[in-house]
Amino acid sequence: xxxxxxxxxxxxxxxxxxxxxxxxxxxxxxxxxxxxxxxxxxxxxxxxxxxxxxxxxxxxxxxxxxxxxxxxxxxxxxxxxxxxxxxxxxxxxxxxxxxxxxxxxxxxxxxxxxxxxxxxxxxxxxxxxxxxxxxxxxxxxxxxxxxxxxxxxxxxxxxxxxxxxxxxxxxxxxxxxxxxxxxxxxxxxxxxxxxxxxxxxxxxxxxxxxxxxxx
Numbered sequence: 001x002x003x004x005x006x007x008x009x010x011x012x013x014x015x016x017x018x019x020x021x022x023x024x025x026x027x028x029x030x031x032x033x034x035x036x037x038x039x040x041x042x043x044x045x046x047x048x049x050x051x052x053x054x055x056x057x058x059x060x061x062x063x064x065x066x067x068x069x070x071x072x073x074x075x076x077x078x079x080x081x082x083x084x085x086x087x088x089x090x091x092x093x094x095x096x097x098x099x100x101x102x103x104x105x106x107x108x109x110x111x112x113x114x115x116x117x118x119x120x121x122x123x124x125x126x127x128x129x130x131x132x133x134x135x136x137x138x139x140x141x142x143x144x145x146x147x148x149x150x151x152x153x154x155x156x157x158x159x160x161x162x163x164x165x166x167x168x169x170x171x172x173x174x175x176x177x178x179x180x181x182x183x184x185x186x187x188x189x190x191x192x193x194x195x196x197x198x199x200x201x202x203x204x205x206x207x208x209x210x211x212x213x214x215x
Contacts, residue, residue, distance in 0.1 A: 003027040003028065004027065005024040005025055005026055005027055005058075005061045005067075006024070006025045006026075006027055007022060007023070007024050008022070008023045008024075008025075009021070009022060009023075010022070010023050010068075010098070012068075012070055012091075012094055012095050012098045013094070013098075014073070014090060014091055014094035015090050015094060016080065016087070016090065017073040017078060017079045017080035017087065017090075017091065018078065018079045019070050019071060019072075019073065019078045019079070019091055019094065019095065020048075020070065020071045020075075020076050020077040020078045021048070021068055021069065021070035021071070021095065021098070022048055022068070022069045022070070023066065023067070023068050023099070023102075024057060024058075024061050024066070024067045024068075024069075025061075025066045026061055026064050026065075026066070029064055030064065031064055031065065031066055031103060031106055032063055032064040032065055032107075032212055033060075033064075033065045033066075033106050033107040033108065033109055033130065033208075033212060034065060034066045034067070034068075034099045034100065034102075034103050034106045034107070034108055034109070035057070035060040035065050035066070035067045035068070035099075035108070035109040035110070035111060036067070036068050036069075036070070036092065036095045036096050036099060036108075036109075036110055036111070036120075037053050037056050037057045037060075037067060037068070037069045037111045037112065037113075037116070038053070038070075038072075038088075038092055038095075038110075038111070038112030038113070038115075038116030038117070038119050038120045038123075039053045039069065039070075039071070039072065039075075039112075039113065039115075039116045040052070040053070040113050040114035040115050040116055040138075041114060041115035041138070042072050042073075042074055042075045042082050042088075042115075043082055046072075046075070046114070046115060046116070047071055047075055047076055048069040048070055048071050048075075048076070049069075050113065051192070051197065052113045052114075052135060052136075052192060052193055052197070052200070053069055053112075053113050053116065054069075055193075055197045055200055055201050055204075056111050056113065056133065056135060056200070056201075056204055057069050057111075058201065059200075059201045059202075059204035059205045059208065060109065060111070060204070060208060062201075062205055063205055063208050063209055063212065065109065065208070066099065066102075066103055066106070068095055068098065068099040070091065070095045072087075072088045072091050072116075073087050073088065073091055078091075085115070085118065085119060085122075085141075085142045088115075088119050089119055089122050089123055089126075091119075092110070092112075092119050092120060092122075092123040093123055093126060093127065096108060096110070096123065096127055096129075107130035107131075107212070108127070108128070108129050108130055109129060109130055109131045109132070109133070109208065110123055110124050110129050110131075110132050110133070111132070111133035111134070111135070111204070112133075112134060112135070112137070113135040113136060114135070114136050114137065114138045114164070114165065114191070115138045115142060117134040117135055117136060117137030117138065117139075118134075118137050118138050118139050118142035118143035119142065119143075120132060120133075120134060120137075121134055121137060121139070121143045121146070121150065122142075122143055122146075124150040124152065124154075125146070125148050125149075125150060129150070129152050130152060130153070130211075130212075131152050131153045131154070131155075131207075131208065131211050131212075132150050132152055132153070132154045132155070132181075133154075133155045133157070133204055133207065133208075134154070134155070134156045134157070134181075135156075135157045135158075135200065136157070136158055136159065136162055136164070136165045136170075136191055137156065137165070137170070137173075138164075138165055139169070139170070139173050140165075140169055144173065149177055149178060149179040150179060150181075151179060153182075153207070153211035154179060154181035154182065155181065155182045155184065155203070155204070155207040156170065156174060156181050156182070156183045156184070157184045157186065157200060157203055157204070158170045158183065158184070158185055158186070158189075159185070159186045159188070159189025159190050159191065159193060159196070160185050160186070160187055160188065160189060161188055161189060161190045162189070162190055162191045163190055163191055164191040165191060167185070170183070171183070182207065184203050186199055186200065186203075
């Protein structure tokens with residue numbers, strides 16, 4: 001393992017909410033890109049410090065990407081209140097704009113876990129992203145009525161024992177997509193990937209490495 005990243009608490013000015021964020025930058029070397037990671041459902045304890053979101057973020061950092069995690073509106077020190085995925089979509093777009101302004105010209109990746117995975121899918125339709133990672137995306141109710149599809153390299157990771165996001169729903173979602181994202185199923189993995197976080201991290205790192213425009 002390399003040196004830990006440089007971590008900085010930041011404030012992201014959204015269109016209608018000021019958001020608390022954590023920016024992590026590799027301690028040495030040139031950047032390979034930038035990424036934004038969205039956390040799980042705000043009303044069920046989801047925050048930017050969630051261990052799955054943290055694992056995904058560190059996977060990007062390990063591949064020399066600068067990563068921004070942030071709290072959706074109404075979470076932690078972020079202003080506002082839960083908005084059923086709509087305001088949270090604006091939050092994700094604000095986070096993308098923030099990190100892109102700090103590192104202009106870098107390829108941008110989006111990622112998210114559960115509720116955040118669905119928000120990231122929707123955000124990827126509204127901006128030019130180099131890649132997308134959806135971990136156990138809660139598409140039902142939040143991203144199951146897409147009128148378009150992300151066209152960037154796209155990885156979906158799902159545990160086959162997920163007690164909150166049914167793997168059959170995820171497979172059905174993937175099968176209805178023309179984009180045909182890469183689907184990685186972690187055998188025995190449940191929603192929070194207890195005991196399987198290293199496997200999750202390796203999947204994200206490998207996918208980023210294989211599809212990075214800076215590779």
